[in-house]
Amino acid sequence: AQSVTQLGSHVSVSEGALVLLRCNYSSSVPPYLFWYVQYPNQGLQLLLKYTSAATLVKGINGFEAEFKKSETSFHLTKPSAHMSDAAEYFCAVSLSGGYNKLIFGAGTRLAVHP
């Protein structure tokens, strides 16, 4: 069965520092991978997705992620953190034929301090 593992339930960075949120997937077939963000008291919204086109995917708010099959990873990065990036980030996987069905990781809470 497909799944994702997010390493680190909490990550703290300084404003202006690199953001790196880790996600590893487990799937016997090529997966589709997503990053969603959840701000306090809100629902989730899509940051970016990998759908087997380009391995480096750019998303909203300056985030990007790289699909590495050899490492079964899909880590999320942003060169320079902003205070407004403080939120919870979820990696998710879906499979072909799954009609949008997403399986989420446990989430990583990102704190940004001045």
Place this chain on the structure above:
Amino acid sequence: DARVTQTPRHKVTEMGQEVTMRCQPILGHNTVFWYRQTMMQGLELLAYFRNRAPLDDSGMPKDRFSAEMPDATLATLKIQPSEPRDSAVYFCASGLGQSATGELFFGEGSRLTVL
């Protein structure tokens, strides 16, 4: 501005009471999902529908939970009787359902507290 609408946003009830949560998916979307979010379990998929037909409800406790789509504009999640362990935020999400690569759009959630 198309969005998924969930009601109620907050619900406090006593153990044993019936709880009904409602969701209006984005017009034209044909897949609807119910997720539950807790600190301990994270985001769990409870059930989902495609073209109003239930595709998978294996994540849902069958003895007390039920999910339905009476029509294309309304999905419901019912808990009867409710228990304190059901306290969580319940999210509804909808999508076009054309492929596994499509985006899911989430509502703001219904926060349930069972005393």
